[in-house]
Amino acid sequence: MVDVLTEITIRCPLHKVSEYAADPDNAPEWYVNIDSSAWVTEKPLSIGSQVAFEAKFLGKDLSYVYEITEFIPGRKLVMKTANGPFPMETTYTWEALDEQVTMMTLRNQGKPTGFSKWVTPLMSTMMKKANKKDLKRIKDMLES
Template sequence: MVGVDVRNDIVIDRPCAEVSGFAADPTNAPTWYANVDAVEWLTAPPVEVGSRMSFVADVLGSKLAYTYEVTELVPGEKLVMRTSEGAFPMETTYTWQPLEGDRTRMTMRNAGEPNEFGRMASPLMAAAMQRASGKDLANLKKVLEEV
């Protein structure tokens, strides 16, 4: 059983290729993720299966660095990244669906099975992640629609 499985989606008034291209590039993460301060590539860009990057985030007032590895990529459709570090190993999935009128539905899913320490915080983490990912998608929408 997955300890946390949080899903949010949003419709962005931009073409699918533009939304997926921007969101799938980890270099852009600090622009639209409220808690991500920096991203450092550990493998050479661009994003492909096996790409690794270190994210530095501000989580509950503490700096946290974690490494994501891209495990699946279908350009313009789906990106899956995984981290196995810390108390809360996580898989993040982005999917993009083109809609009429050059609009895009983007879905973000964060799922993970916490280790023993993280299990206690699981319900609180799920609620916080639900709120944060909703805000992050709203930020992405704002950034892309103001172009």
């Protein structure tokens, strides 16, 4: 089982952070490993929306589709793989610490299967490292 939780404080109002982070079109800009995103379903983002991603992780090219399973604008977004290398759930949460500071959390949970199962400990470590870079990148972008 993979369960990686990272968080960061961003000096930017909650509505700006959550709107930017929840927009799949922005993912390639702030996710280190995501090369592209493409809508499978029509915009706007809502429960049941599907977005296809192309990414690189641990030296492998990955293609997967995330389906939105929970969306509370400005508070929480939950996506699960509809298809891909292994079942994964990604959760974003946002909390206003004050009018200008937002706490963002990024959590990845999944159950690797097949070959991936054998590299779970390495995968958790590498995911945490990548997630920290991603959150640092979104922080730098939104604070500048």
